Amino acid sequence: xxxxxxxxxxxxxxxxxxxxxxxxxxxxxxxxxxxxxxxxxxxxxxxxxxxxxxxxxxxxxxxxxxxxxxxxxxxxxxxxxxxxxxxxxxxxxxxxxxxxxxxxxxxxxxxxx
Amino acid sequence: xxxxxxxxxxxxxxxxxxxxxxxxxxxxxxxxxxxxxxxxxxxxxxxxxxxxxxxxxxxxxxxxxxxxxxxxxxxxxxxxxxxxxxxxxxxxxxxxxxxxxxxxxxx
Numbered sequence: 001x002x003x004x005x006x007x008x009x010x011x012x013x014x015x016x017x018x019x020x021x022x023x024x025x026x027x028x029x030x031x032x033x034x035x036x037x038x039x040x041x042x043x044x045x046x047x048x049x050x051x052x053x054x055x056x057x058x059x060x061x062x063x064x065x066x067x068x069x070x071x072x073x074x075x076x077x078x079x080x081x082x083x084x085x086x087x088x089x090x091x092x093x094x095x096x097x098x099x100x101x102x103x104x105x106x107x108x109x110x111x112x113x
Numbered sequence: 114x115x116x117x118x119x120x121x122x123x124x125x126x127x128x129x130x131x132x133x134x135x136x137x138x139x140x141x142x143x144x145x146x147x148x149x150x151x152x153x154x155x156x157x158x159x160x161x162x163x164x165x166x167x168x169x170x171x172x173x174x175x176x177x178x179x180x181x182x183x184x185x186x187x188x189x190x191x192x193x194x195x196x197x198x199x200x201x202x203x204x205x206x207x208x209x210x211x212x213x214x215x216x217x218x219x220x
Contacts, residue, residue, distance in 0.1 A: 042117070042199070042210035058207075088154055099144040099163075099203045104156035 136200030
């Protein structure tokens with residue numbers, strides 16, 4: 001079964017700790033994305049990657065970091081510099097960027113206290 | 114003003130009703146997406162269109178490029194259609210998302 005997996009589904013961390021969210025896809029897609037969703041707001045782009053070893057900042061990249069060492073994997077690290085890290089995080093992928101259908105993972109709900 | 118506006122924000126209807134969700138955008142786009150987000154949070158892509166109309170089962174999506182407007186219709190609505198429906202547009206090298214329409218179908 002092809003798809004995108006994110007783990008864990010729920011994540012709890014203490015303030016000041018870095019945390020890494022996992023995203024894996026077996027769709028052979030070149031492009032991968034990380035979005036953040038807050039109540040009452042549309043999805044906002046954190047980072048995206050068009051190809052292995054390349055990634056670009058999105059609209060709200062501050063306090064986050066990513067890597068793209070393998071085509072299948074695009075982990076997101078939420079650092080202690082992120083002021084309001086509690087949110088729902090969604091990973092997505094598409095064949096390529098620009099006007100291609102995006103496939104979404106199930107999401108990770110991060111709570112930082 | 115948001116670049117992508119959806120209406121209504123919330124919609125409750127009886128099973129079997131014809132549902133229309135609207136999306137207006139203020140920028141030039143290359144494509145428009147309709148997405149469905151279920152209560153668990155996962156998102157499924159329903160349609161991607163750049164002109165005309167697309168149909169899949171009981172779902173129909175239309176777009177009018179001149180008027181910068183798209184509609185998502187659901188015929189013979191069912192409680193399992195209850196979800197948040199999100200409109201998103203491709204502009205240059207990014208996707209801009211609307212805030213979503215929360216649909217609740219009563220049995």
